[in-house]
Amino acid sequence: MGYAVVLGEALVDLLDAEYDGQPVYRQAIGGGxxxxxxxxxxxxGDVEFVxxxxxxxxxxxxxAFLTEAGVGLTGAVTVPAPTALAVATFAGPEPDFRFYGEPRSYALLTADDLSVPxxxxxxxxxxxxxxxxxxxxLAAARRAWSIAGALRVFDPNVRTRLLDGPAALAVLREVVAEFAASAHLVKLSTADAAVLYPGEPVEGVAxxxxxxxxxxxxxxxxxxxxxxxxxxDVVRVPAPxxxxxxxxxxxxxxxxALIAELLAAGEPVDPVGWRDRVAFALRVAGLVCESPGGATAMPTRAAVTARFPG
Structure with a gap:
């Protein structure tokens, strides 16, 4: 089994919480x-964070958290900046994030920083x-995308607070189209779809x-x-x-979960295979939802099997 490279941000989330009757923020390591x-x-799965x-x-x-979790850091670089913070409040089903810190520690990777091998x-x-x-x-991601001989997966993970008006949204929409055009797999949420393609049903977006x-x-x-x-084939897979x-x-x-399955068994050969993979991924997500936190709530395969036997 090979390894995956995940290129993106790492930061610290401050999550809305309560302690002793007072509002507080709970610190959590995060970033999609x-x-x-x-x-x-x-x-x-064997995975490297870049x-x-x-x-x-x-x-x-x-x-330390990533190392303890078994995530490799060969492609991570240290930059002269304080760690960016994402303050999350919960007023609906999706958390509302506001980002703090300049320069953004997660935004300083360059194409020259990439380990090509x-x-x-x-x-x-x-x-x-x-x-x-x-x-x-973006330049680093484009370079990685162009040299990868791998299965390419893409997730826009839109944060509307970071979009400065219609022009920024238009640019993001172009970037999404660029990466989607050569992706083996694109994953997005209904919230992402609503921001990128307002008024379009999810079937139309797909x-x-x-x-x-x-x-x-x-x-x-x-x-x-x-x-x-x-x-x-277009189907809906129910969540547990x-x-x-x-x-x-x-x-x-x-x-x-979908990446872990790609590492373990390669790309499915038919739509049924994808449906089975997504059903497993939804079981993983269900278990995550039953625990507080993001990264700390990620389960093992054994935990998923124990929670959802059969």
Missing amino acids: PLNVAVAVARLG GSLGDDALAERIR LIEGAQVLYCGSIVLLHPPV AYLRELGAGTVVVTLGADGALVAAAD KVGAVDATGAGDSVMG
Whole structure:
């Protein structure tokens, strides 16, 4: 079994919480791609995180957390910046993130920082998320995408707070189209789809991305499961019933589970294979939702099997 490379951001989340009757923020290591990398590792996959990390104590905690989780850091670089913070509040089903820290520690990776042999040797390459809003990291992602001989997976992971008006959204839409056009797999949420293609049903969004060239498109639908568009087959896969307490990282766990399955068994040969993979990924996400936190909630295969036997 080969390894995956996950290129993107790592940061620290400050999550809305309560302690002794007072509102507080609970610190959690996060970032969508970091969550993805941890999910892959916990599910038994070999994975390397590629991104820029700050030079402070918080960055050391991130490094220690990733190392403990079994995520490789060969492609991670240290930059002279404090670790970026994402403050999350929960007013609806999706957390609302506001980002703090200048320069953004996660946005300083450049194309020259890439280890070409690391990228070339990967079986799966993940790119996406908020780093693509920053030209230096976008250039690095483009270079990695172009040299990878791997299965390429993409997740826009849109954060509307970081989009400065219609022009920024238009640029992001172009970037999404660019990466989707040569992706083996695109995963996005209904929230992503609503921002990128307002008013378009998820089936239409999936069809559009496949017309661009994406091999398979998975749209997560929260408690309703996911839509899977593979070949000419478009189906909805139901989510398991769970006692959800925190959905942070659930979408990232779906992506991580799909990458772990690609590492373990390669690309499915037919739509049924994709449906089975997505059903497994939704079980992983269900277990994540039953625990507080994002990266810390990523389960092992044994835990998934124990929670959802059969």
